[in-house]
Amino acid sequence: MKKTLVLQSDFGLVDGAISAMEGVAFGVDETLRIRNLTHDITPYNIFEASYRLFQTVEYWSEGTVFVSVVDPGVGSSRKSVVALTNAGHYIVTPDNGTLTHIKKYMGIKAIREISEVSNRRANTEASYTFHGRDVYAFTGARLAAGIITFEDVGPELSVERIVELPVTATEVTSDSVKGSIDILDVRFGSLWTSIEREEFLSINPAYGERLEVTIYNNDMLVYQNQVIYGKSFADVRIGSPIIYINSVYRVGIAINQGSFSKAYNIGVGAQWSVEIKKA
Incomplete structure (x- = not known):
């Protein structure tokens, strides 16, 4: 066939x-x-x-x-x-x-x-x-x-x-997870991180909880703020940021009806690190 x-x-x-x-x-x-x-x-x-x-x-x-x-x-x-x-x-x-x-x-x-x-x-x-x-x-x-x-x-x-490219390993502590920004949800500008769902859940986040998100480009601080963890984009107001689990079961960071990557000039790759920590 x-x-x-x-x-x-x-x-x-x-x-x-x-x-x-x-x-x-x-x-x-x-x-x-x-x-x-x-x-x-x-x-x-x-x-x-x-x-x-x-x-x-x-x-x-x-x-x-x-x-x-x-x-x-x-x-x-x-x-x-x-x-x-x-x-x-x-x-x-x-x-x-x-x-x-x-x-x-x-x-x-x-x-x-x-x-x-x-x-x-x-x-x-x-x-x-x-x-x-x-x-x-x-x-x-x-x-x-x-x-x-x-x-x-x-x-x-x-x-x-076979040839393999480096894949960032997640750093997990009792109250934080740290990985990289692997790729974008291109059309909407959401950040797709390397942090797997199970790794993120190890810090016991609750829906509606505010978590501290810190993003570096190499050693340069690009973004730091408290962001709500939600099930979907509608869990926050239009224009507000949100942490969510994306369609490939990785942690995503987005702006409801906006582009996170464009708003903060954020790129992708191993040099872009992201840490999510209990506030």
């Missing part, structure tokens, strides 16, 4: 790159179902690509094939791979850290290096800058269409030796 092909990249939609990838996939099998995760990953941001896969993959059926192309090292010695998750999804991507969150939070059962001898579009060997079209979309489509099996992708690699 044919599987769905889901595409992700940092290419955007202002030119023909995604259409070319879709065309390659339909050229393999015009009956394939092709969907898009996002093509608005911040250019070259591998961590963001890894996080968006983590945010999304588990909600698709077993056997779904994902093609994720955020590949600043395209044409270099980095490997092209297909990972099989513990839940039975396939992810076609460069081995450059894009599989970090999938490995940590979902688990990878096996991984194979794409053999470009058999799994590359014909007559593209002289092109070194669009593997998303010539290798990843082509291989992903063949896998989704059932033309090749996982074993046909290429030689098996060690799951333990």
Whole structure:
């Protein structure tokens, strides 16, 4: 049975790159179902690509094939791979850290290096800058269409030796938790932290309680205030900040009907630390 092909990249939609990838996939099998995760990953941001896969993959059926192309090292010695998750999804991507969150939070059962001898579009060997079209979309489509099996992708690699990006470990005390701002809920400007729900609940917060939130950019204090912990944004007045548990069970910080990130010029990454403490 044919599987769905889901595409992700940092290419955007202002030119023909995604259409070319879709065309390659339909050229393999015009009956394939092709969907898009996002093509608005911040250019070259591998961590963001890894996080968006983590945010999304588990909600698709077993056997779904994902093609994720955020590949600043395209044409270099980095490997092209297909990972099989513990839940039975396939992810076609460069081995450059894009599989970090999938490995940590979902688990990878096996991984194979794409053999470009058999799994590359014909007559593209002289092109070194669009593997998303010539290798990843082509291989992903063949896998989704059932033309090749996982074993046909290429030689098996060690799951333990894939490239992984640093993920911030939460610091927990009796009355505080500290992590980083991993990513934004982009459209609404909410901060999604690395602090997991269970870690946050270890300090026994109560709905409606005010907690002290402190945010640093490296050593520079950017924000410090008492913020209400609520179930949803409507628990505070419009324009007021709130601490909540987001859709991937991490601590989020938002402004009701506003953008926290824009209001306080807050970015993402390991240099952005956030501490939540009993007031």
